[in-house]
Amino acid sequence: MNAIKKGDSGCAIVTGAAGGIGLAAARQLVSQGFSVFLVDRDEGGLQAALKDVTAGGGNAIAHVADVTSTQQVNEAVKAAAGWGRINALVNVAGGSGPKPVRDIEGIDDTDWDFVINLNLKSVFLFCRATVPYMRAQRYGRIVNTSSSYSRGRKGPVTTQGTRLAYAAAKAGIIGFGAQLSKDVADCGITVNTVVPALTMGEPGSRILERFQKLPDAARNTVLSELPMGRPGEAYEVAAAIGFLASESASYVSGIALPVDGAL
Numbered sequence: 001m002n003a004i005k006k007g008d009s010g011c012a013i014v015t016g017a018a019g020g021i022g023l024a025a026a027r028q029l030v031s032q033g034f035s036v037f038l039v040d041r042d043e044g045g046l047q048a049a050l051k052d053v054t055a056g057g058g059n060a061i062a063h064v065a066d067v068t069s070t071q072q073v074n075e076a077v078k079a080a081a082g083w084g085r086i087n088a089l090v091n092v093a094g095g096s097g098p099k100p101v102r103d104i105e106g107i108d109d110t111d112w113d114f115v116i117n118l119n120l121k122s123v124f125l126f127c128r129a130t131v132p133y134m135r136a137q138r139y140g141r142i143v144n145t146s147s148s149y150s151r152g153r154k155g156p157v158t159t160q161g162t163r164l165a166y167a168a169a170k171a172g173i174i175g176f177g178a179q180l181s182k183d184v185a186d187c188g189i190t191v192n193t194v195v196p197a198l199t200m201g202e203p204g205s206r207i208l209e210r211f212q213k214l215p216d217a218a219r220n221t222v223l224s225e226l227p228m229g230r231p232g233e234a235y236e237v238a239a240a241i242g243f244l245a246s247e248s249a250s251y252v253s254g255i256a257l258p259v260d261g262a263l
């Protein structure tokens with residue numbers, strides 16, 4: 001583990017750091033001088049992300065944790081705080097679950113809880129564990145990740161699984177951020193949400209693989225709905241995260257920023 005260097009931007013926790021947007025966010029934050037505390041449950045992916053992020057001289061460590069476990073989240077945040085001053089928390093981990101189901105009748109309690117816990121409860125857990133540190137230092141930047149699906153989407157399930165639960169969780173993240181931003185506004189802590197639409201990661205990333213496996217007709221339908229005629233790229237979402245996590249974004253709080261190519 002490298003010590004946090006004097007004069008850098010402090011520690012940024014990034015969850016889902018082994019995934020497409022999480023890795024891009026980690027790269028972005030390292031380029032802004034953050035020491036990045038990478039969290040994911042995918043140990044192999046996390047090691048690859050650590051190698052990637054530190055390749056250019058960036059400072060990072062990897063921490064395996066399940067973001068839906070209160071105990072593991074608390075341990076992760078404690079470890080990050082022991083490493084360095086937590087100036088930013090970027091919650092990226094999420095997903096729509098493995099079961100492609102559109103109709104409400106097809107969603108059982110287990111499917112529902114899985115998606116809500118992964119996307120919404122995880123954000124609550126990380127914020128609850130991190131805010132006390134930020135409150136004490138009277139400074140913090142929290143960035144959460146919603147989705148354009150928070151407004152729903154007509155048509156068959158394509159790149160998303162349990163879409164109803166996913167839309168509910170992602171809309172919940174926007175409400176959560178709106179409220180928490182007001183609750184901590186007088187403590188120097190900002191809370192914002194990025195709202196990406198379909199976003200591709202690097203080759204090998206889950207979403208890219210899922211998108212490429214779609215039948216041609218389904219893929220063309222998805223593309224025809226995108227005003228720019230192309231999906232977003234993970235680095236484009238990461239750029240917005242980087243701004244919201246920076247010191248410069250000091251008077252921006254409680255927003256849900258679309259990064260969706262005019263969708």
Ligand SMILES: NC(=O)c1ccc[n+]([C@@H]2O[C@H](COP(=O)([O-])OP(=O)(O)OC[C@H]3O[C@@H](n4cnc5c(N)ncnc54)[C@H](O)[C@@H]3O)[C@@H](O)[C@H]2O)c1
Nearest residue numbers: 016018019020021041042066067093094095147197198199
């Ligand atoms: N890619 C898109 O099209 C898109 C669009 C809108 C919103 N989003 C949101 O952006 C975020 C990242 O998406 P992505 O495309 O990079 O996904 P991804 O699947 O590539 O990455 C998600 C990461 O989260 C990790 N993860 C999953 N469950 C976890 C758990 N319980 N504990 C710890 N880590 C866990 C995975 O291992 C993975 O590395 C998600 O919240 C997603 O809902 C993505």
